[in-house]
Amino acid sequence: MNDQLEVSSHTTITTDRENDETSYSNLKPLFETANILLGGIQSLNDDTQRINSELLHHQNSIRFLFEDLSKLKISIEETHSSINAQSTSQQILEGSINSLRQQFDDLRNISTDGTLIWRITNIQQKMVDAECERQISIYSPVFYSSPNGYKMRLRLYLAGDGNARRTYMSLFFVLMRGEYDAVLQFPFNYKITFCLLDQTSQQRHIIDSFRPDVKSNSFQRPCSDMNTASGIPKFVPLTIVKQDNNPYVRDDIMFIKAMVDFSELPKSLVPYILTLNPGLPIPIQQESIRRELEKRAQEKLRILTDTAAVSHVTTVDDRDDERREGSPEGGTRLTVYGSGFAENRFSLVPSTESSNTIELVQGNDVYVCPMHNEKVTDTQLTCNTPRLPEGDYQVRVSVEGNPVPISQYSSPSSATFKAHRNYTPQITNISPASGLPWRLVTLTGDFKTECYLRDSRECSPKNVSAISR
Template sequence: MSEITKIKDDIQHLNNQLISYYSSFQRLSEECLKIRTNSQEINIITENIKLKQKIEDFRDATSNGSLVWKIENFTQKWNDARSGRQISIESPLFYSSPTGYKMCARLHMYGDADAYGTHMSMFLVLLKGEYDAILTWPFNFRVTFCLFDQTGQGYHIVDSFDPDTTSPSVQRPNSNMNTAGGIPKFCPLAFIEPSENYYVRDDTMFINIKVNFNDEIKVLLPYTVQDNPGLPIHIQDTIRLKRMKQCQQLQEKRDAETKCNDREILARSLIHQSL
């Protein structure tokens, strides 16, 4: 009997050990699960922080009233516009300042209304923003569109418009998005229809949208055709101003030479008459 008792005791001891090991295993499993859950939460938080930073960086980069819009898959979008499947596309949002007007551009690749089938139509759209209550309305700033020549020859297509302050398109938005306002006949379709043209390369087109906040920028508009969009906005404006002054100086020199020549011609004429 003693041997049987001993065996029973050994079995009981083993059972107790198994129970203890199982309990330890469960605790370890729970700890591992907690660690894995915490790790996943940390990864999610880290990704959210990175995403928020990207959003902030993007907003900072598009909060100066200017946007370079990269339009990829041009051929597909062109065919969609021409067939009527999707007559217009919209740019990413951009802002006049971190607390300013909220905007986007709208492009009708195959034209809008009277320009349909003859010109690309380019518009600006104002959207409801969180700072609208402290902004000045109606929106009354000149807007410039520039379709970039990608051959490096500088044949950019540049045009601008001054908003009609009586139009609903520039009043404070009551809905999510105002009606669009802009340039119906921005670019003749004949300029972009050929497979080899200045403005579409690698099935991609670039358009710059810029809000001009002062009169000096309006004066500089003719000098934007040689802009390098890779430079900061204030540097571009400085270069335009320098370019404008150089052109003015050259024109003044030409005017002075013309006046001098006119005086010489007049003097010769008087001498000839006196003889």
Template sequence: MRCGHRQCQTCLPNEHQSEITCAQCQTKMLKTEVHLDRGFQNEMRTLLIVCFLCQWNGILDNYQNHLDQSHPNLTCEYCGEQFNSTNNFNEHKVSACQKISVACLLKDFGCNERIIRANIKEHYMTEQHQQSISKCIRQLLSHDNDRRIDTDFLRTTTESYDPDTIQFEELRDIINVLTGGIEALVNDAQRLSNESLQAQITLQTLEEQLPGLKLSIEESNGFLQGVNCNLDILKQDFTSLQEKVNDLQCVSYDGIFIWKITNVKEKMMDAQSERQTSIYSPPFYSSPNGYKMRARLYLNGDGNARRTHMSMFFVLMRSLNDQILKFPFNYKVTFCLYDQTPAQRHIIDSFRPDIKSNSFQRPRTDMNIASGIPKFFPLETIQQEGNPYVRDDTMFIKILVDFEDTPKILLPYVLSLNPGLPTHVQQTLIKQEVERRSQQQSDKQLQLPKE
């Protein structure tokens, strides 16, 4: 420099500043008055140095050749990254390597811990570092007060003042702001500490209450289990009552019952898969004080009729008036599968009870063993599409207990009567048909030639 002092080239002001101040004598000069010291550069090249990577020693001018020959690929011992330049390697270790351990910036204020560079931000939030910050700020404020006294004195004795004073005052203002922020953080930390203590007290109280709550929950669960059991019983009772109500809605007291069977296709599949091989009709009676009966239908057949015929059975049930009724039961039973078309080709079959069978003795249980006609109707006919016996997935079977021993020849007429007619009207029509056929028989006998 013009004043004769030397200064590092990289420490000079930036290119936009034209004036330079010497760091040693404070002499001001133009930037154009500063020249490279080539003599000193030559002296630097002859300096003796030792390689920081091995035992090589020599002058600085030969050091780069040594690095290129002996250490072409420098590797960071902390993170394993490789470099082809010593400068890049040094820059990496100084500022970039995240796995190298560094000393805290506030080591002079009591924070002596060494930290992995990648964890430096977490370290800044530790209590030890925050305390060091507080210590640093207190010392800076103390020095600032002394410096401010000296600055005020200098201002009263001279018209000019050092620009560093302005920079220091700005720094002091920044420190004051930071101090206020730290005080706020300290207050927040105290508040959070109080809230944490309160939360711990609340948690301890809740932990003390927890066994009681668990016991209460267990008692509640036991009560709910009892309620669920009672609810299941009530549901079963309700289902039973509903079935009884449904049965009472279609109950018959004249020994004649028309059984409407819906969802025939589904019931057939249940029977074929043996999920439910048979279904029962609702009970019906011979009279208000008479026999209690029902029908049982095997849609896929029973016994030797299985998979070939539908099996139709009659079941005698226990009733309230069995003590005054006559047993064994010996009245003819007729089954009729309705043809639901105007053709009325009904399927009719009858059987007489075997009075020696237990099926027709006085019932000792809810129901006697079913008895009837195993091969009532061929399955191949009922399974045909468009057959007249199943329409809209529904079929009708009439069960007739014949207490008057109606002739078999008269059964088609009896079963073809309109079920919508009152019973007494049907009985009248049957009597008229019996009289008409008797009269025809008499007339035929009178018309026969005499010998």
């Protein structure tokens, strides 16, 4: 029994061992696969850790990159702001440079003779700016009447000003505060002429002028940098300067000339002045103007002399009276009637000078009859005879220094003067010969008139003379 049990036990142990070996053989690949899987898992864990580590590194890198990007954006924005600021500064600097350049050009080309030629560029753009009221007016360079004279400039409204808005160009004169105002005379009262220059050979300049209103503040001594502008609101119609191919705007450039007339030049001379080449030196231009004035004066004189005529002479304040006699002692008022005489020029200062002369001629003897300028017209001349010998005299009239030809006398015999002592007033007695002030004095004599200036009732045109104190 025991042997059976031992055999059975041995068989059981053997069978279990075989089963174990068989199971081991069967599980070995699984163990190997598991080991491989474990190794792979370990590798995966290692890779995961590595990847996590790298991911963390990349996340940190990305965060640093975002921080750098933000800083870069801020830097770029700051750079753009700096560039914009520099661009603005550059524009301001360029504007300042252009302004300084313009000021330098203005100073270099400054006029000190009362004239200005203003060159205006970019007319089309300036016209647009004026019409949309972005810049309604522009100022000219400064100019002076002399190196130590009045300081002036122009102000131009290309699209018009006030009632002339959008229909005319308005041009004004501006009196400025100058360094020598303290020694200059105010109000400013000289005629000002404006001219829009024709840039073609036609020379059809547009000219207008005005005289200052001396009561206006515009022409008083400036209290600020500039007085209120004053001038010609309706200077030139806009239809002219906007017309295609007009002669006043060429290559988008316009020229305006201003002249201050300090010598009272005739208005008819202005077109001639504008024909002078502005490139010539000022003294040569002035000499040309002087010669033209002389030429015109001589021509006017020739015409005046040719048309002047003498009708008759009288010593009575009656045009139709033919009496032509007076005292050789002088003082007889002689009136010459005719036509074409030179009218007396007005002067603020009393003057004995006259454009006409009257002479009393007898043979080779010539006596000048002093002119009574208040009685001078183009048809009447009056003088007071000088002291001269008795006799008959021919009255000779000269206009602007040129004698009127005898052939232009209506009748030479009607232009004579007779000097005789019978026409001389005489005093034979004064009574009393002396006395206190305000005492009545009686004069006795031959006074040749009943006309006493203080009693006009006794005076009439027929009286040859009048008694005065």
